[in-house]
Amino acid sequence: MVVVPAVPTRSREWTPVLTGLRADLLDCVQVNLAALADRAYRPGAHLALGATLRFHTAEGPAGAPAVTASVDQRLAEAADLLGLRVTRRWDDVSGARLRELLAEHSPLYVVADTFTMSWLPYAGNQHMEHSFLLVDAGEHCVVADGYHNSTQWGDARPGVWRMSAADFDAAVPHATAMTIAAEGAPVLDRAAVLRDNAAALRAGADRIEGYLTAVRQRAGEPEAAAQLVLDVWLLGRSRALHAAWLAGEADAADAAREAADRADAWLALAGQSYVAMRRVRRGGVFPAPVLDQLTGLLRGEVALAGAGSEPPHGGPVADPDRIRAVLADEVRAVLGVGPEVPVDQRPLRTLPGFNSFRLVEVIERAEARLGVELEPDDLTGPALHDLDSLGAVFDRARPATQGVSGR
Structure with missing residues (x-):
């Protein structure tokens, strides 16, 4: 196939919008919905796309479950979180038909094959669903695309491009086109969103475990290893976008920092998984520590999703399952042990590297994440024996005063 390169250009309307996006945190379907949101509302409005955290899978090309972010899912999120709603849709249309539609409907949100x-x-080089905005089809066709990624064939960066009608028709032989109306961004209740995130991820625990089992069974296969790289990439971006959304909430600084730390871990894992995939392609073995890190991050998702959520007035600070998940997460973090080391149902003093100083750090970190303060009189020897006894102390803890801060 001979590809005639599109010519980079500038748009008075769209270039500033694309420049203001956190495009490095968005996937190729989200990013141009984000551009529509910022154009309609204000710069940064698109960060609300990071409010929800979910773990969806579907059967991937390798036959194993794959993390999925379908076009319909992204459209539903944009409607719920940003009030962006599809008003018209045309499936399986040609580039020529897109140019005709633009005469009456501008801009067009288009999804086609990369x-x-x-x-x-x-x-x-690669077939993949991808979105862009068709913003002009006069003397030249002009497309705006906010996508940001680095690939083995070169870098994709946000920009505006122009091309002849014939070149556009060749670039987009088949597509789905939509008009999208901005009906007003809803005001999101942060605490309610975080509670919903935690509930959804808890409900998906079996799906997470099934995914991890399948990944371990198939990671040594080149196609499955490549899918894992994409999965981690998608999860890393979505978690980083969540952290960016929280950072814009004035009273969520602690939760934002924690989410940013976890997002950094996901993005670091993306690089490690890519190196691992390259090793598999050369006939090597997929490194077990990469899979261990994936397991630890996914099993810590519930605690991350619930961090910073506010309890109902007069109710418990956190549910027992979340308390124990946070404690286990912090014990592993403070002691530097991986998921292969059991931390439940054993005396804390038997854990490698454990001492009283480490215990204090675990307690302080858990207090910050859960937004509570333990009563000093409750910190007796029996209460500090294992995670169950320590969790019981946290069960009856009081909400923290403003003097307690998170990490």
Whole structure:
């Protein structure tokens, strides 16, 4: 296939919008919905796309479950979180038909195959669903695309491109086009959103375990290893976007810092998994520590999702399951042990590296995450024996005063 490169240009309307996006945190379907939101509302409005945390899977090309972020899912999130709603939709239309539609409907949100998109490094290299905005189809066709990623074929960066009608028709032979109306961004209740996140991830615990089992069984296969890289990449971006959304909430500084730390761990794992995939392609074995890190991060998702959520007035500070998840997470973090080391149902003093100083650090970190203060009189020897006894102390803890801060 001969690809005629699109010509980079500037748009008075769209270039400033694309420049203001956190495009490095968005996938290729989200990013141009984000551009529509910021254009309609204000710069930074798109960060609300990071409010929800979920773990969805579908059967991937390798036959194992794969993390999925479908177009319909992203459209539903944009409707719920940003009030962006599809008003018209045209499936399986040609580039020529897109140009006709633009005469009456501008801009068009378009989803098509990257393999022929001349402004992307995927052109001629990889098939993948991808979105863009068709913003002009006059003397030249002009597309705006906020996508940001580095690939083995080159970098994709936010920008605006122009091309002839014939070149556009070749770049987009088949597509789905939509008009999207901005009906007003809803005001999100942060505490309610975080509670919903925690509940959804708890409900998906079996799905997470099934995914981890399948990944361990298939990670040595090149196609499955490549899917794992994409899965970690998607999870890393979504968790980093969540942290960016929390950072914009004035009273969520502690939760934002914690979410940012976890997002950094996901993004670091993305690099490690890519190196591991390359090793598998050369006939090597997928490194077990990468899979251990994946397991630890996914099992810690419930605690992350619940961090910073506010309890109902007069109710408990946190439910027992979340308390124990947070305690286990912090014990592992403070002692530097992986998921292969059991921390439940054993005396804390038997854990490698454990001492009284480490215990104090665990307690302080858990207090900050759960927003509570333990009563000093409750910290007796029996209460500090294991996670169950320590969890019982946290069960009856009082809400923290403003003097307690998170990490």
